[in-house]
Amino acid sequence: MDMAKRAFLSVVIVSCAVLTGCTTLYNPATGKNEFILINSKTEVALGANMVPLLTQQHPLLNEKDFQERVSRLGRRIAAASDRKDIEYKFFVLDSKELNAVTLPGGLIYVNKGLMEILSDSELAYVLAHEVGHVAARHIVKKIQSNMAYQLVLTAAFAGAGDKGAKSVENIARGVDIAYALIDLSYSRKDEFEADRLSVKYALKAGFDPCACLEALEKIRKTEGPQWKALKYFRTHPYVDERIAAIRKEIPTSVTCGSKP
Numbered sequence: 001m002d003m004a005k006r007a008f009l010s011v012v013i014v015s016c017a018v019l020t021g022c023t024t025l026y027n028p029a030t031g032k033n034e035f036i037l038i039n040s041k042t043e044v045a046l047g048a049n050m051v052p053l054l055t056q057q058h059p060l061l062n063e064k065d066f067q068e069r070v071s072r073l074g075r076r077i078a079a080a081s082d083r084k085d086i087e088y089k090f091f092v093l094d095s096k097e098l099n100a101v102t103l104p105g106g107l108i109y110v111n112k113g114l115m116e117i118l119s120d121s122e123l124a125y126v127l128a129h130e131v132g133h134v135a136a137r138h139i140v141k142k143i144q145s146n147m148a149y150q151l152v153l154t155a156a157f158a159g160a161g162d163k164g165a166k167s168v169e170n171i172a173r174g175v176d177i178a179y180a181l182i183d184l185s186y187s188r189k190d191e192f193e194a195d196r197l198s199v200k201y202a203l204k205a206g207f208d209p210c211a212c213l214e215a216l217e218k219i220r221k222t223e224g225p226q227w228k229a230l231k232y233f234r235t236h237p238y239v240d241e242r243i244a245a246i247r248k249e250i251p252t253s254v255t256c257g258s259k260p
Ligand SMILES: [Zn+2]
Pocket: 129, 133, 186, 190, 191, 194, 235, 236
């Protein structure tokens, strides 16, 4: 971190200390104390604002069977999550592309095409991976770490006075929603963390943890050697290394079919 950024962060932290609404908190999903500037209420508001942008491009699927299936599996995974201060909601997008996307605040969208090729426990893995991103607060931490975003928040603190927390919330709602939308991809570290959590949540919810491996293998096989062109692996890359890392997370008492 360069000096300007460090000085800047200390301004934010000091500003934060005099306000309610942001604090350091222990995150059981990551096992770390984290400085969270965007609280859960603001995160939910950010996500809600992004829904129309997403569903204009990718309409929701209006099929009861698909919606019921994703909700039923999603509820079980959500109950196993480390993060319970938000309500997870699961939706299906009318798209053949193999993909899943999560908006801030626990709004999880799976494409019809992905649901069609996965069994229940494999789909549960995909949902658990997305819930893992939410529980670890990957999106908000990513937005927070953006310098421009912090500058705007600091401007908000400076002019906010004792109504600070409310103003910050309003500004967070309006600012750079487009930035967040175009940048819903995750770092390599985040992907591995979401996978680790997916095995944890799938096991806790009573699903076969081997399905975590099988889902990734199945998505890859669907397009043979062209798998790197698949949307799922463009938004969730590093598949070979992830499969290897997931194997290590699965308890040794469990023997998966494809385990060497
Ligand atoms: Zn991911």
